[in-house]
Amino acid sequence: MFLKEYKNNYKLSLEQKEALIGIMLGDGYLDRKSPTYNTRLRLEQSYPEKKNYLLSLFELYKPLVVNYPKIIYRKPDKRTGKIYSSIAFRTSAFHCLNEYHDLFYRDKIKIVPKDIQKYLTARGLAY
Secondary structure, eight states: OHHHHHHHHOOOOHHHHHHHHHHHHTTOEEEOSSTTSOBEEEEEEETTTTHHHHHHHHHHHGGGOSSOOEEEEOOOOTTTOOOOEEEEEEOOOBGGGHHHHHHHEETTEEOOOTTGGGTOOHHHHHO
16 A cells, blocks of 8 residues: 555655656657556666766656666568667656646647647756
């Protein structure tokens, strides 16, 4: 019961909120199975090039994460034979992320909210 209460009552810090806006304007992804479920944040960056950036995001959202970031190796590119890799993590599903899913998704398609200027900050733009 404690975990469910934690997930339903956790409040994002100001830094987490501002960063999330910027992340969602980039390649961040929010996953919500249905309107009755809570939302999880998924982040993935190329490895090793963006490893430090992803690890800084992991530190920022660590209170929402159960597992450490993982390195993902893709199948070789058919054209070049090169093997690409990335580093990724996802949060658990939290109630406090639902409003951001509602803000950035319409009919399961990611959008830029019409009133985005209301949410943007210098920190958010930096992310």
